[in-house]
Every structure is written in structure tokens, then in C-alpha cells.
Amino acid sequence: MDFKVILSIATFVLILAVLYLVYRVTTISGAIKGSSRKIDNKINAFLFPVFLVVMFGLAFWYNPIAAKNYLPEAACDTGVETDKMFWITIYIISTVVVITHILLLTFPYFYQYKEGRKAKYFPDNNTLEIGWTIAPAIVLAGLIAYGWSTWTKITGPAPEKSNELEIMGFQFAWKVRYPGKDGKFGKYYFRNIQAGNDFGLNLDDKNNFDDFIPNEIHLPVGQPVKFNIRARDVLHSVFLPHFRQKMDAVPGMPTSLWFTPLYTTAEMRKRTGNPQFNYELACTEVCGKGHYSMRYIVVVDTPEDYKKWYESSTSWLTDNDDIVKQINPELRKFIPNYTPKEEVKQEVQVEVPSDSTSVVSLKD
Amino acid sequence: MAHLEHTAVHGHDVHDEHHEEHHELSFIRKYIFSEDHKVIGKQFLITGLIWAVIGGTLSMIFRLQLGLPNADLEWLRPILGEWITPDHKLSQEFYLALVTMHGTIMVFFVLTAGLSGTFSNFLIPLQIGARDMASGFLNMLSYWFFFVSGVLMFISLFIETGPASGGWVIYPPLSAVQEAMPGSGLGMTLWLCAMALFIISSLLGGINYITTIINLRTKGMTFDRLPLTIWAFFLTAIIGVLSFPVLLSAALLLIFDRSFGTSFFLSDIYINGHALDHVGGSPILFQHLFWFLGHPEVYIVLLPALGITSEIISTNSRKPIFGYKAMIGSMIGITFLSFIVWAHHMFVTGMNPFLGSIFMLLTLIIAVPSAVKAFNYITTLWQGNLIFTPGMLFSIGLVSVFISGGVTGIILGNAALDVHLHDTYFVVAHFHLVMGSASFFGFMAGVYHWFPKMFGRMMDERLGYVHFWMTFVGVYLVFFPMHYQGIAGFPRRYYTYTVYNAFNSFHDLEAFISIAAFITFGAQFIFGFNFFYSIFKGRPASSNPWRSNTLEWTTPLHPGHGNWVGEIPTVYRWPYDYSKPGAEDDFIPQTVPYSQTASSNTEHDAELLKNEQSH
Numbered sequence: 001m002d003f004k005v006i007l008s009i010a011t012f013v014l015i016l017a018v019l020y021l022v023y024r025v026t027t028i029s030g031a032i033k034g035s036s037r038k039i040d041n042k043i044n045a046f047l048f049p050v051f052l053v054v055m056f057g058l059a060f061w062y063n064p065i066a067a068k069n070y071l072p073e074a075a076c077d078t079g080v081e082t083d084k085m086f087w088i089t090i091y092i093i094s095t096v097v098v099i100t101h102i103l104l105l106t107f108p109y110f111y112q113y114k115e116g117r118k119a120k121y122f123p124d125n126n127t128l129e130i131g132w133t134i135a136p137a138i139v140l141a142g143l144i145a146y147g148w149s150t151w152t153k154i155t156g157p158a159p160e161k162s163n164e165l166e167i168m169g170f171q172f173a174w175k176v177r178y179p180g181k182d183g184k185f186g187k188y189y190f191r192n193i194q195a196g197n198d199f200g201l202n203l204d205d206k207n208n209f210d211d212f213i214p215n216e217i218h219l220p221v222g223q224p225v226k227f228n229i230r231a232r233d234v235l236h237s238v239f240l241p242h243f244r245q246k247m248d249a250v251p252g253m254p255t256s257l258w259f260t261p262l263y264t265t266a267e268m269r270k271r272t273g274n275p276q277f278n279y280e281l282a283c284t285e286v287c288g289k290g291h292y293s294m295r296y297i298v299v300v301d302t303p304e305d306y307k308k309w310y311e312s313s314t315s316w317l318t319d320n321d322d323i324v325k326q327i328n329p330e331l332r333k334f335i336p337n338y339t340p341k342e343e344v345k346q347e348v349q350v351e352v353p354s355d356s357t358s359v360v361s362l363k364d
Numbered sequence: 365m366a367h368l369e370h371t372a373v374h375g376h377d378v379h380d381e382h383h384e385e386h387h388e389l390s391f392i393r394k395y396i397f398s399e400d401h402k403v404i405g406k407q408f409l410i411t412g413l414i415w416a417v418i419g420g421t422l423s424m425i426f427r428l429q430l431g432l433p434n435a436d437l438e439w440l441r442p443i444l445g446e447w448i449t450p451d452h453k454l455s456q457e458f459y460l461a462l463v464t465m466h467g468t469i470m471v472f473f474v475l476t477a478g479l480s481g482t483f484s485n486f487l488i489p490l491q492i493g494a495r496d497m498a499s500g501f502l503n504m505l506s507y508w509f510f511f512v513s514g515v516l517m518f519i520s521l522f523i524e525t526g527p528a529s530g531g532w533v534i535y536p537p538l539s540a541v542q543e544a545m546p547g548s549g550l551g552m553t554l555w556l557c558a559m560a561l562f563i564i565s566s567l568l569g570g571i572n573y574i575t576t577i578i579n580l581r582t583k584g585m586t587f588d589r590l591p592l593t594i595w596a597f598f599l600t601a602i603i604g605v606l607s608f609p610v611l612l613s614a615a616l617l618l619i620f621d622r623s624f625g626t627s628f629f630l631s632d633i634y635i636n637g638h639a640l641d642h643v644g645g646s647p648i649l650f651q652h653l654f655w656f657l658g659h660p661e662v663y664i665v666l667l668p669a670l671g672i673t674s675e676i677i678s679t680n681s682r683k684p685i686f687g688y689k690a691m692i693g694s695m696i697g698i699t700f701l702s703f704i705v706w707a708h709h710m711f712v713t714g715m716n717p718f719l720g721s722i723f724m725l726l727t728l729i730i731a732v733p734s735a736v737k738a739f740n741y742i743t744t745l746w747q748g749n750l751i752f753t754p755g756m757l758f759s760i761g762l763v764s765v766f767i768s769g770g771v772t773g774i775i776l777g778n779a780a781l782d783v784h785l786h787d788t789y790f791v792v793a794h795f796h797l798v799m800g801s802a803s804f805f806g807f808m809a810g811v812y813h814w815f816p817k818m819f820g821r822m823m824d825e826r827l828g829y830v831h832f833w834m835t836f837v838g839v840y841l842v843f844f845p846m847h848y849q850g851i852a853g854f855p856r857r858y859y860t861y862t863v864y865n866a867f868n869s870f871h872d873l874e875a876f877i878s879i880a881a882f883i884t885f886g887a888q889f890i891f892g893f894n895f896f897y898s899i900f901k902g903r904p905a906s907s908n909p910w911r912s913n914t915l916e917w918t919t920p921l922h923p924g925h926g927n928w929v930g931e932i933p934t935v936y937r938w939p940y941d942y943s944k945p946g947a948e949d950d951f952i953p954q955t956v957p958y959s960q961t962a963s964s965n966t967e968h969d970a971e972l973l974k975n976e977q978s979h
């Protein structure tokens with residue numbers, strides 16, 4: 001516990017002490033019943049504006065301190081937009097809160113009970129009531145229009161040439177699959193899942209053979225990326241706080257999200273002044289004991305680095321002999337860099353070219 | 365009759381009265397299996413308060429974990445046993461169990477049964493001028509179903525595998541697949557059984573409330589003369605009767621999936637090294653069914669609190685509630701809209717984005733009637749002559765938390781903004797202020813205000829003031845800072861945040877929140893002491909201590925079964941004639957005919973007077 005904690009505890013204790021003192025004072029001075037009632041009423045009336053000042057004071061004092069702990073600026077374009085909309089809305093609602101609270105918490109002081117005064121008999125007033133029905137309606141209509149257009153943009157279809165990846169949540173981690181050199185995801189089925197085949201990929205679908213399963217997510221900066229999301233056991237939710245993105249992972253119902261990263265990890269390290277900075281992925285749908293621990297790293301690269309990384313990644317079937325054994329021998333030749341172990345001697349050792357066109361040409 | 369009324373005025377005659385009635389009913393029929401709505405109301409009240417202590421205690425334990433993550437919790441082992449790990453920490457599974465049970469208990473047992481059950485039962489017959497509920501027997505069943513439901517839920521806290529732990533929304537597959545977490549075994553079964561009984565209890569109560577309000581109003585008590593409390597209970601009951609059955613169906617289908625191999629909510633699941641047989645179901649379907657109750661539920665807990673507040677603010681401002689018709693209108697609006705906004709809890713489940721847009725539109729519309737209510741409360745205070753009883757303080761507090769919690773709904777209801785904030789502490793802050801605190805404040809306000817009617821004695825006002833100010837300051841210090849964490853993206857239902865760089869901050873704030881929570885929770889025991897002490901030792905009340913207009917204050921101090929001795933009074937006017945120009949006193953009870961108030965009658969009243977006389 002450091003200074004700030006102690007300070008905040010002290011504030012709280014102080015408020016309590018004031019309350020207690022006020023209470024004591026009134027108890028002592030209010031020896032006579034009627035008058036003590038009156039004093040009680042005065043004190044309560046007085047405490048409302050005090051509360052107003054102290055609580056708003058605390059909030060305004062703490063706002064800039066809290067801001068230091070907020071996430072860094074949004075790292076994708078829609079995130080920048082929603083952040084802006086968020087703060088605009090915050091200013092609007094804060095204004096409403098401040099104004100209504102000034103009224104709500106000073107009226108008790110101004111209109112506290114006074115003997116002989118009669119309250120105003122004011123049961124209704126159509127102009128006022130219509131006014132404050134329409135005013136919020138107009139403000140809300142504006143916010144709805146604003147929100148609707150951004151929402152439509154965020155959830156619109158991903159651009160044709162997005163870089164795609166598949167992310168699968170399970171208790172209590174994530175696995176990520178890239179479509180490999182052919183750019184195509186092969187099919188999967190949950191009953192295929194077994195040791196060595198966590199995604200349940202179909203072994204008779206050769207689009208699967210070049211897919212790769214890295215330990216980190218890599219994304220190219222400035223290009224649209226699409227996450228195809230699924231879950232294997234219970235609900236999870238993909239949360240990318242730095243990109244202000246979130247989408248549930250649902251067993252049996254694939255979902256997706258897409259965005260365009262604005263800064264590479266290296267750039268973000270500079271911008272935040274934190275050489276340890278990493279984009280992170282978290283789970284935000286309770287999924288059991290390890291829910292809080294499903295961290296995954298996201299790396300945003302320059303397009304060149306991304307390409308290099310992508311191309312140097314090796315197929316999930318590499319060194320995955322148990323699975324390869326189950327693949328129809330006819331199809332095994334579509335596995336990148338595949339060298340049939342038993343027949344190594346008979347065949348000429350061919351360097352399998354690394355671009356996909358040559359892989360296809362092997363077929364002929 | 366005159367005799368009874370006479371004795372009732374004096375507190376020390378309480379005994380005689382009890383004796384008289386002992387001849388009619390045995391102790392069991394009178395206090396245990398009672399069919400008297402007042403006794404049933406008190407049963408709901410006491411049970412609700414006990415549950416509040418339990419629900420609150422659970423949150424204190426997990427606030428320990430969040431605020432003081434390094435604390436040695438070995439001292440809790442005598443109570444929690446194996447839930448404390450060998451390294452003296454709270455177990456991660458138990459953390460989720462605590463969160464889940466806290467939510468379930470608070471939403472259903474405290475703020476639905478405790479609040480609505482208490483005041484609907486206690487006040488409906490008294491304020492509309494009825495001898496009792498339409499069916500005293502169903503009413504009794506309603507309490508006992510609730511009681512048994514509570515017993516089951518309570519037992520589930522002590523079983524070896526722990527209570528349900530998948531969050532109070534119990535989303536499948538987590539809640540359906542027993543292997544997914546220990547709490548999804550027997551604990552979940554007990555949760556579902558308990559909730560099924562709870563729903564039956566709510567339905568029995570709700571049907572009774574609706575029937576009673578429609579059929580048993582006394583002469584002259586037209587709908588436009590009903591106190592706003594009754595309007596609130598009426599609409600709450602309608603919401604409950606229409607939406608609880610949907611939760612029951614969701615629970616039943618979940619029971620089928622869990623125990624009988626059906627696949628309503630399950631598909632494509634591979635867990636613990638094997639694939640499950642279920643195919644073709646949809647976990648999202650459950651969420652639709654759940655929130656079809658879940659959202660109306662937030663108004664089920666909130667509307668009664670708003671009704672209670674309307675009544676108390678008006679009485680203690682010595683002013684008519686501002687915009688009586690608008691208050692009714694906005695409650696009807698909220699009731700209607702509450703059924704068509706449920707999917708705002710599901711913006712990021714992958715549902716069709718266009719559907720999301722529609723739900724965003726409908727959700728933000730609901731803010732309009734809510735705003736109208738807030739403005740009307742404030743205007744009621746304006747130019748009043750305010751008397752700060754503890755009930756009044758809590759009512760003003762309610763308006764405050766209702767506003768500051770409600771406005772963030774405008775942010776969460778905006779689908780584009782909800783993407784980042786969904787399932788973060790921002791949501792926790794939002795609903796704890798607008799639903800948790802507001803309803804709780806309404807609950808407390810109601811207890812302070814109607815305590816004299818319930819027990820014939822007054823609660824200590826000074827203790828009430830201390831209780832209020834500590835609670836008012838406390839809830840803000842606890843829940844307001846959670847907005848900051850939410851903006852920073854802190855996901856809810858996390859055991860600890862140290863795993864992430866992004867969330868490895870706000871440690872001081874967490875500690876601060878926890879300490880504030882402990883103190884605020886502690887302050888509730890001031891209330892507890894005051895409540896139980898005053899039942900036995902409180903200052904005897906006068907028959908209308910707040911100088912209020914409504915009918916309940918025309919009953920004897922200790923109303924017996926049947927409420928009024930002799931004939932039920934007739935009602936001549938609306939309940940809010942406070943400080944009427946020309947009137948002698950600053951209040952005119954509903955039972956005073958216009959013919960007796962010539963000096964204060966308006967033109968409109970003169971017409972009513974004619975009606976009065978022609979009958």
C-alpha cells in the first residue's frame with residue numbers, strides 16, 4: 001500500500017469523522033425534543049450541498065489520475081472513432097449529471113422545512129413536461145444516428161482481401177490458425193479433434209495441409225485483418241482492448257470481427273514510451289476457473305516483416321507424424337515439405353518449392 | 365369498534381390485542397402459515413433482509429480477493445474450509461461461485477422477493493382499501509415457495525462441488541456441461557430447482573397483486589386515484605407474470621439438456637478429451653430466452669423502488685408529486701419497452717448487426733421515460749417544505765443514483781460503444797448504481813417509512829441518518845470508481861488482473877474500493893440494529909406519523925386481519941393533496957370528501973363534488 005491508498009483511506013475516514021461529529025454535536029445540543037428535530041433537519045439539508053461539492057470534487061480530482069491508467073490510444077481506425085464517440089457521450093451525460101445534481105442536492109438546502117411556510121401546490125405543467133420529454137428525445141436521436149452509422153461500419157462485411165486467421169477458444173487458452181500459403185482454410189469438424197489435431201481439421205481436405213498454428217498472432221499494419229472465431233467447449237469471448245474490439249466465441253456458431261491495425265508493436269512501444277508494450281488478447285466471457293488467465297499476444301508487424309514471418313511458418317503437419325499417418329497416402333503429397341519417411345531412399349530428394357503455385361504443379 | 369380503535373392508539377395495549385386474536389387463530393396460522401397479507405409482507409421482509417446479509421457477505425469475501433490480493437486468508441479456513449487453497453488464497457473456482465451466488469441472491473432474493481414481495485404484499489390491500497389479497501391462500505403459498513427455494517439455494521452453498529458458478533446469467537454450455545466446472549454439477553441442479561420454485565412463487569404473488577388491484581379497490585378508488593406505489597406494483601406484477609414464464613422455459617430446457625440428453629443449447633462441443641453427443645442446439649437461444657426475462661427483471665426490481673420513492677418524496681416535500689399522470693405514463697412506457705430491449709445484452713454474441721441496430725434504437729428510447737421520471741422527482745422537491753426523515757433521505761439518494769447510473773445506459777445501449785465496454789467493469793458500475801443501489805435505496809426508504817405501520821413503533825431517526833449518509837457516500841465510493849476500470853477495459857468476473865500488462869494497474873483503486881465496501885457493508889448493521897431494536901423497543905408511533913394522505917394511515921395502529929374495523933373507508937380524491945391552497949392543514953387525506961373542503965376546492969374539484977353528491 002502506498003501513498004495514494006493511504007490518502008484515499010484518509011479521505012474516507014475524514015468524511016466519516018465529519019458525519020460523526022455532526023451527529024454528536026446535534027445529539028448534545030438537541031436536549032429538547034422539538035428543537036433537536038429542527039436541528040436534525042437543518043443538518044441533513046446542509047449535508048446535501050456538502051455532498052455535492054465533496055463528491056464532484058473527488059471525481060474531478062481523480063479523473064486525470066485515472067486517465068494515466070487508461071489504455072493507450074486506439075490502435076485501429078474504428079477504435080479511434082468509437083473512442084471519440086465515447087468521450088463525446090461522456091461529456092453530454094456528465095453535463096446532465098452535473099446539472100441535475102446541482103438541482104437535486106441544493107433544493108434540499110433551499111427548501112428545507114420552515115414553520116409557517118407553505119409548499120407550492122404545483123401538481124403539473126404541460127409545457128415543462130413536454131419540454132423535457134422532447135429535449136432528451138432529440139439528444140438521443142442524435143446519439144442513435146451517430147452510433148448506428150459507426151456500428152454499421154464496424155460490423156459491416158470485411159473487405160475481400162483481408163488477411164484472415166482463425167482463433168479458437170477452449171478451457172483455458174486460445175489457438176490460432178492461419179490458412180497457409182494457399183490462403184484457404186480447410187474444413188473442420190469437432191469430432192476430428194484429437195491429440196495433435198486441436199482444431200479438428202479434416203484430414204481429407206488438402207486445403208488444411210499447409211495451414212499453420214503459431215504461438216502468437218501476427219498482423220500486418222495498415223491492412224484489414226479478419227478474425228474467424230470459434231469455441232471448442234464453452235463460450236469465450238475474444239477481447240482486443242487496444243483495438244476496442246470484442247466478439248464472442250460460440251461452440252457450434254462461428255463468428256468474426258475485422259479491423260485495420262494502425263500501428264506496429266514497435267511503433268506502439270515508442271508511442272507509449274513502454275519498451276515492454278505488447279498488444280494483448282483477453283477472454284471476456286466467463287468460461288470457468290482459468291477465465292482470467294487466457295492471455296494471448298498479438299504482434300503487429302510491418303507488411304514486409306509480416307510476409308517474412310508468414311512465409312517462414314511451417315505447416316502444422318510438420319513433425320506431426322501421428323496425424324500424417326492417418327492421412328490418405330494419395331493425399332500426402334500435398335503436405336508442404338513432406339518427405340515420406342519409409343520410402344526416403346527410393347525417391348529423389350526434391351526441394352519442394354515454397355510458393356503455392358509450385359505446390360499445385362506437383363499434382364500434375 | 366370504537367373500543368378497538370381506542371386501544372390501538374396506545375402502544376402498551378399491544379398485548380391485549382394479541383390476546384384477543386389468539387382465540388381466533390393458533391400461533392402457527394397467525395405467524396407461520398399466515399394468510400394475512402401484512403404478516404406475509406413481514407415474512408418477505410425479514411427473509412429478504414437475511415438474504416441481503418448473505419449476499420453482501422459473499423461480496424465482501426470476493427472484494428477481499430480483488431482489493432487485497434496478497435492478503436493471507438488462512439483465517440477464513442474455519443468457515444470456508446477447502447475453498448481456501450494450501451497457499452492461503454481464495455480458490456479460483458470459489459471466486460466464481462461467490463460472484464454467481466452474490467448476483468443471484470441480490471437480484472432475485474433480495475431485490476425481487478425482498479423488495480417487491482414485502483411492499484406489494486404489505487401495501488396493496490392497505491393502500492387500495494381492501495381487507496386482504498384476492499387469495500390469501502395463494503399468497504401464503506407464494507411465500508412458502510420462496511422460502512423453500514431459498515432453502516435449496518442455501519444448501520447449494522455447502523455442497524462439496526460448490527454452488528452454481530457460471531455467473532448469474534448461467535449461460536450454457538458452461539452451465540450445462542458438468543465437466544466444464546465443478547459448480548455445474550449438483551450446484552447447478554440445485555440452482556435450477558431453486559429458481560423454478562422461485563418463479564412459481566413470483567407468479568403466485570404477481571397474479572394475486574394484479575387481481576387484487578383490479579378487483580378489490582374500495583369505493584371511489586379509481587385508477588387515477590391510486591397512489592404511485594400501487595401503480596408501480598401493478599406494472600411490476602404484469603412484467604413478472606409475462607416474463608418469468610420465459611425464464612422458466614429456459615430453465616426447463618436447460619434441465620433437459622443437462623439431464624436428459626437433449627440439445628436445445630448445445631452443439632459441437634469437445635471437452636476433457638472427448639466430443640459430446642449434442643449437436644444442433646444454440647447457446648445463443650438460451651441468451652435470448654434468459655434476457656427476455658433478464659431485462660424486464662431489472663425493471664421488476666426498479667419500479668417498486670420508484671413507486672415507493674414517489675410516495676415518500678411527495679409526502680415529505682409536503683407537495684403533490686409533480687406530473688402524476690406523466691409518472692404513470694412513463695411507467696407504462698418503461699413497462700412496454702422493457703420487453704423489447706433484451707438483446708442489448710447480446711450486441712457482441714454474433715447476432716445479426718441489423719438486429720443490433722434495432723435494439724440500440726429501442727434501448728435508447730427507454731431513456732426518455734426514465735429521464736421524465738427523474739425530472740419530475742426534482743421538480744417535486746422544488747419549492748417544497750422538505751422534512752428529512754430517513755425515508756426521505758433514501759428517496760433523494762435514490763434519485764441521485766438512478767440518474768448517475770442511468771446515464772451510462774446511454775453509452776452501453778449504443779452498440780458501437782458497447783463493443784469495448786461489454787462485460788467490463790463499466791457494466792458493473794452501471795447496473796450497481798441504477799439497479800442495485802437505486803432499488804436498495806428504495807427498499808430502505810420503504811422500510812423506514814412504513815415501519816410504523818408494520819410494527820406500530822418508530823425507528824430511531826438519528827441512527828437512520830447515520831445509516832443513510834454512510835450508505836450514500838459509500839455506494840458512490842464503491843461503484844463510481846468502477847467506471848474508470850471499465851474504461852480501461854477491465855473484464856468482469858476476473859479473479860485477478862495481474863496476468864495482463866493492459867490491466868495491471870489500478871491496484872490502489874481496487875484496495876480503496878474494497879475498503880469502502882467493507883465500511884459501507886458495516887454501516888448496514890446500524891440499520892439491522894435499529895430495525896430489530898425498534899420492533900421491540902422503538903418509540904410507539906402515532907397513527908399517521910408522516911401526516912400522509914394515503915389510506916393505510918387510516919387503519920388502527922395495529923391493524924388486525926381485515927385491516928379496518930368496521931366499514932372500509934371511501935375514497936374521494938387523489939393521494940397527493942399536500943399544501944393545497946385554501947386548506948387549513950398541509951395535507952388532505954384521500955378519505956376527506958370535497959364537501960368538507962369547500963375552502964380549497966378548485967373548479968375541477970367542484971365538478972367532482974357534484975358527482976360525489978349525486979351518488
Ligand code: HEM
Pocket residue numbers: 533662663666708709710727728730731734770772773774775776777778782785786787788791794795798799800
Ligand atoms: C433504469 C433502470 C436500469 C436498470 C435496473 C438496468 C440494469 C442493468 C443490468 C443489471 C445490467 C447488467 C447485465 C449483465 O449482467 O450483463 C445492465 C446492462 C445494460 N444496461 Fe441497463 N439498466 C437500466 C437502465 C438502462 C438504460 C436507461 C439503458 C440504456 C439507455 C440501459 C442499457 C443497458 C445495456 C445496453 C446493458 C448491457 C451492457 C453490456 O452487457 O455490455 N440500461 N443494465
Ligand SMILES: [Cu+2]
Pocket residue numbers: 235236237283284285286287288290291292294
Ligand atoms: Cu473466459
Ligand SMILES: [Cu+2]
Pocket residue numbers: 658659660662705706708709
Ligand atoms: Cu437489459
